Amino acid sequence: MGILTKVIFASICVAFLAVYWTTPSFHAESLRGVRVVVTGASKGIGEQLAYHYARFGAQIVITARREEVLRKVADTCLSLGAQRVFYVAADMSNESDPEKVVDFALEKLGGLDHVVLNHIGASTFAMWDGDVEHARLLMKVNFFSYVQMAWRAMAALEKSKGSLIVVSSLAGKLANPFVAPYASTKFALTGFFGVLQHELAIKRSNVSISICTLGLIDTESAMSKVRDVVKLPAYPATDAALNIIITGATRQTDLFYPWYTSIMILSKELFPSIADYAIQNSHNYIP
Ligand SMILES: NC(=O)c1ccc[n+]([C@@H]2O[C@H](COP(=O)([O-])OP(=O)(O)OC[C@H]3O[C@@H](n4cnc5c(N)ncnc54)[C@H](OP(=O)(O)O)[C@@H]3O)[C@@H](O)[C@H]2O)c1
Ligand SMILES: *[C@@H]1O[C@H](CO)[C@@H](O)[C@H](O)[C@H]1NC(C)=O
Ligand SMILES: *[C@@H]1O[C@H](CO)[C@@H](O)[C@H](O)[C@H]1NC(C)=O
Numbered sequence: 001m002g003i004l005t006k007v008i009f010a011s012i013c014v015a016f017l018a019v020y021w022t023t024p025s026f027h028a029e030s031l032r033g034v035r036v037v038v039t040g041a042s043k044g045i046g047e048q049l050a051y052h053y054a055r056f057g058a059q060i061v062i063t064a065r066r067e068e069v070l071r072k073v074a075d076t077c078l079s080l081g082a083q084r085v086f087y088v089a090a091d092m093s094n095e096s097d098p099e100k101v102v103d104f105a106l107e108k109l110g111g112l113d114h115v116v117l118n119h120i121g122a123s124t125f126a127m128w129d130g131d132v133e134h135a136r137l138l139m140k141v142n143f144f145s146y147v148q149m150a151w152r153a154m155a156a157l158e159k160s161k162g163s164l165i166v167v168s169s170l171a172g173k174l175a176n177p178f179v180a181p182y183a184s185t186k187f188a189l190t191g192f193f194g195v196l197q198h199e200l201a202i203k204r205s206n207v208s209i210s211i212c213t214l215g216l217i218d219t220e221s222a223m224s225k226v227r228d229v230v231k232l233p234a235y236p237a238t239d240a241a242l243n244i245i246i247t248g249a250t251r252q253t254d255l256f257y258p259w260y261t262s263i264m265i266l267s268k269e270l271f272p273s274i275a276d277y278a279i280q281n282s283h284n285y286i287p
Helices: 003-022 044-055 067-080 097-109 132-160 180-202 220-226 237-249 260-270 272-281
Strands: 035-039 059-064 084-089 114-117 163-169 208-214 254-257
Touching (some): 044 059, 044 114, 044 220, 044 237, 059 067, 059 097, 114 132, 114 237, 132 163, 132 180, 163 237, 180 208, 208 260, 237 254, 254 260, 260 272
Parallel strands (some): 035 059, 035 114, 059 084, 114 163, 163 208, 208 254
16 A cells, blocks of 8 residues: 555544544434424425424424415324424415515414425426526525525524524535526525535524435435436435434534435546546436
């Protein structure tokens, strides 16, 4: 082994140990009675987030557009052990609804400890075809509403030493084909909230921000789009949701779930042409 190889190997070992020792441990009891709002909670990962918070005995506000579905999710939350549950229908493409949801949660719960921003608007899985209007709408739903809600909740989170949890995607860190508008909204999120993480740290803020980078998760809406196109293993929504909550509760800045997401990002940085070859050949093009 050359000296450089030894140094690199030793550095990697030290880094692994450092991560292992400094990862804070999670205590389920810490979430009893916690006041949380979860967006996009009528299905998929958001629904599973609500159920986990319910099992931990939290006080929950859930939101999405479909009120009847929210009512059913709220009933299930109560039966799973939630202390209190409220639901509010809101459309995140509307300019005032994001703030309305935060105000509703503050009024019902009297404060906020966790804010989980998770919703996304519908988008296609296809080659970019020039639909600028769709890109603009998606930016409102997937990005601007997150900025609005985060800002509206910030004072309450400062007061409670709370956690802001942003659900993002591998598509927000690494360009993949067929998701140009969606990827743009997720890159915007990682950029905006990455900056905010630094600014809050510099200000010695009480608020922690966690950015969750997810790979393929087996939700109905994701699988219906990519089933025959993407050759990647899909991971369970319930496990993804639990990891998201633990990341927020332990105030970690980042989650990479599942494990392969960080490897893919790193490969693109280190070996761009090999990574590009792999990305393009892991997507079947069906015209
Ligand atoms: N599944 C994956 O493979 C995957 C991979 C990486 C990242 N993620 C991220 O994980 C999060 C959840 O994904 P998911 O697969 O669980 O999504 P999903 O099943 O499609 O759920 C989306 C949620 O957002 C709500 N929603 C849609 N449009 C809305 C609007 N205009 N206003 C308010 N709410 C709206 C939907 O409810 P209504 O229709 O009732 O409004 C639903 O509750 C997203 O941030 C996504 O980017 C997912
Ligand atoms: C947003 O919602 C409010 C009521 O909640 C409504 O008055 C307004 O017209 C909506 N705006 C748009 C652009 O749909
Ligand atoms: C952080 O929390 C403490 C109380 O725990 C409070 O005194 C302080 O004002 C908070 N910081 C900000 C910036 O609100």
